[in-house]
Amino acid sequence: MPANLTVHTPMGAVQTISGNTPLTAAMPELAGQTFLLGIPVQLSTTGFIQRWDGTTVAAGIAGITLQPGSNLNINGRGTPGWFSQVGPPAAIQTYGAVVNQPPAYNIAVGAPPTDGRNYFERAVSDTIFEGQFDNSAGSVAADYAPTLLDIGKEYGITFDANGTAYVDKAKAVSGTSTVLKITGINPVDAVQDGTPNTWIMNARVRFVVLPSAQQLYGG
Amino acid sequence: MPTQVRGAFPKLLAAGLNHIYLDAVDTEQRAEEFSKLFNVETSESAYEQDAKFGTFGPLQEKPENTPVAYTNMVQGGDKRYVHLTYGLAVRTSRELYDDDKYGIIKKAPIALARSERYTKEMVAMNIFNQGFTNNVTTVDGVSLFNAQHPLLGGAEATNIGPGVGNVIYAVGTYPNRPAVDVDLSITALQLATNHYERLIDSQGMPITIRLRLIVIPPELKFIAREILGSSGKPGTDWNDINSIIGEDLAFMVSHYTTSQGAWWIISDKQYHYLKVYMRQAPKSSYDDDFDTDAIKQKTTMRMSAGATDWLGTWGSNGP
Numbered sequence: 213m214p215a216n217l218t219v220h221t222p223m224g225a226v227q228t229i230s231g232n233t234p235l236t237a238a239m240p241e242l243a244g245q246t247f248l249l250g251i252p253v254q255l256s257t258t259g260f261i262q263r264w265d266g267t268t269v270a271a272g273i274a275g276i277t278l279q280p281g282s283n284l285n286i287n288g289r290g291t292p293g294w295f296s297q298v299g300p301p302a303a304i305q306t307y308g309a310v311v312n313q314p315p316a317y318n319i320a321v322g323a324p325p326t327d328g329r330n331y332f333e334r335a336v337s338d339t340i341f342e343g344q345f346d347n348s349a350g351s352v353a354a355d356y357a358p359t360l361l362d363i364g365k366e367y368g369i370t371f372d373a374n375g376t377a378y379v380d381k382a383k384a385v386s387g388t389s390t391v392l393k394i395t396g397i398n399p400v401d402a403v404q405d406g407t408p409n410t411w412i413m414n415a416r417v418r419f420v421v422l423p424s425a426q427q428l429y430g431g
Numbered sequence: 432m433p434t435q436v437r438g439a440f441p442k443l444l445a446a447g448l449n450h451i452y453l454d455a456v457d458t459e460q461r462a463e464e465f466s467k468l469f470n471v472e473t474s475e476s477a478y479e480q481d482a483k484f485g486t487f488g489p490l491q492e493k494p495e496n497t498p499v500a501y502t503n504m505v506q507g508g509d510k511r512y513v514h515l516t517y518g519l520a521v522r523t524s525r526e527l528y529d530d531d532k533y534g535i536i537k538k539a540p541i542a543l544a545r546s547e548r549y550t551k552e553m554v555a556m557n558i559f560n561q562g563f564t565n566n567v568t569t570v571d572g573v574s575l576f577n578a579q580h581p582l583l584g585g586a587e588a589t590n591i592g593p594g595v596g597n598v599i600y601a602v603g604t605y606p607n608r609p610a611v612d613v614d615l616s617i618t619a620l621q622l623a624t625n626h627y628e629r630l631i632d633s634q635g636m637p638i639t640i641r642l643r644l645i646v647i648p649p650e651l652k653f654i655a656r657e658i659l660g661s662s663g664k665p666g667t668d669w670n671d672i673n674s675i676i677g678e679d680l681a682f683m684v685s686h687y688t689t690s691q692g693a694w695w696i697i698s699d700k701q702y703h704y705l706k707v708y709m710r711q712a713p714k715s716s717y718d719d720d721f722d723t724d725a726i727k728q729k730t731t732m733r734m735s736a737g738a739t740d741w742l743g744t745w746g747s748n749g750p
Contacts, residue, residue, distance in 0.1 A: 296561060297513075298515065315572025319511055
């Protein structure tokens with residue numbers, strides 16, 4: 213009984229309750245992170261941003277990342293210090309070696325820059341995120357489509373095999389597996405036959421991260 | 432976000448104060464310094480990238496009727512400048528903004544401009560302050576001020592350079608810092624001068640770059656004045672001339688140095704590679720908050736600083 217999809221649309225902020233810009237943060241990234249954009253991230257035990265472990269529901273989610281992991285070879289490599297500069301090397305990818313200068317870098321023109329930090333939209337109660345609805349224990353079509361009854365309910369988040377994340381209807385035990393509360397369903401994802409209040413399978417749902425799951429602001 | 436409200440500034444609400452002393456108005460900020468030290472350029476990209484290429488060594492003897500030898504240029508490393516954004520804002524209640532009898536609150540843009548000028552100076556000067564560490568590296572991958580900058584030409588380069596062995600600390604490298612950091616003195620200046628008199632390109636052929644400007648923290652001003660201004664050999668009662676005068680050096684006090692002992696010498700700007708990129712010049716803007724009528728004033732800028740190459744610079748971190 214797997215999820216309906218094997219890859220899901222990136223999660224991201226779509227609204228705020230206050231009407232302000234979603235609160236964004238930039239924090240040094242843990243080495244070796246290859247996560248995709250639009251997935252939950254958390255602070256590691258050493259204070260660097262890493263992919264959410266998928267199981268820590270109490271104060272486990274720092275936010276939803278706005279960019280992929282940079283696969284840094286050193287934690288936070290390139291993060292500027294006090295009135296300081298980005299880098300070295302200031303780019304994600306370097307190649308080869310420089311003749312007689314082992315510490316030097318070759319950076320292909322156009323190689324993506326990195327400042328050693330990951331930018332993410334913070335999991336705060338003001339920010340409403342959106343992500344695809346799915347069900348890791350689903351078996352019939354109805355298991356995968358959100359309904360009006362899902363609004364206001366708490367669910368969890370699960371990563372699929374491709375590293376993207378979805379709102380998982382199967383995780384519904386409050387305090388044990390839930391990290392979010394559904395606040396609405398994307399109206400564009402309603403069925404096309406005009407039937408009101410009926411959404412397609414894997415429609416995008418809107419949610420807030422539960423205060424208890426917010427790593428930086430919850431509690 | 433914090434907001435300035437009348438309760439925090441009751442003195443501004445009633446007439447009667449003779450003079451209100453405001454940092455940003457009543458004290459004069461120092462004149463801009465970084466632009467005297469750095470090549471200031473503009474940018475229209477997320478980052479700027481420099482690369483170095485080494486050329487050729489000297490000609491080789493070609494015995495009669497033997498083929499000429501071939502060589503290659505050498506591709507060096509890259510230096511990337513990623514621009515960072517700096518900003519600061521202040522939010523003031525409409526009531527305080529209107530009721531301020533002295534116009535102090537309305538001077539926020541002046542104060543923000545002061546913050547912006549300091550930030551520019553500090554971002555730039557930290558290339559010097561942090562140039563002894565790997566926070567600031569050049570195309571060769573080592574710190575800007577280093578006793579052993581690896582040369583693209585390697586050991587052959589320092590072998591080719593006439594007399595280079597007298598001033599280097601390791602084969603295949605060239606210094607722009609003493610092996611052991613030294614205080615500012617005439618002997619230290621002579622050492623720096625020697626390094627630049629023997630200066631070679633990446634393949635070992637002599638090049639000419641003259642060091643011109645000694646950059647010092649305020650604590651070294653009097654020593655610098657004595658060294659450069661004395662007619663006789665500084666610090667001695669001998670009758671020797673002050674030989675350093677002939678080097679035509681000048682000094683500049685930088686008020687954004689963090690060390691009291693570190694000091695540097697740089698060439699004229701066209702001969703060094705110290706750069707400041709202004710991606711976005713400082714920009715001030717303000718707006719009203721619709722719901723509260725509060726005034727929001729903001730200054731932002733985007734810039735980066737660094738050194739593409741160590742040539743034209745020399746530094747000693749104290750000790």
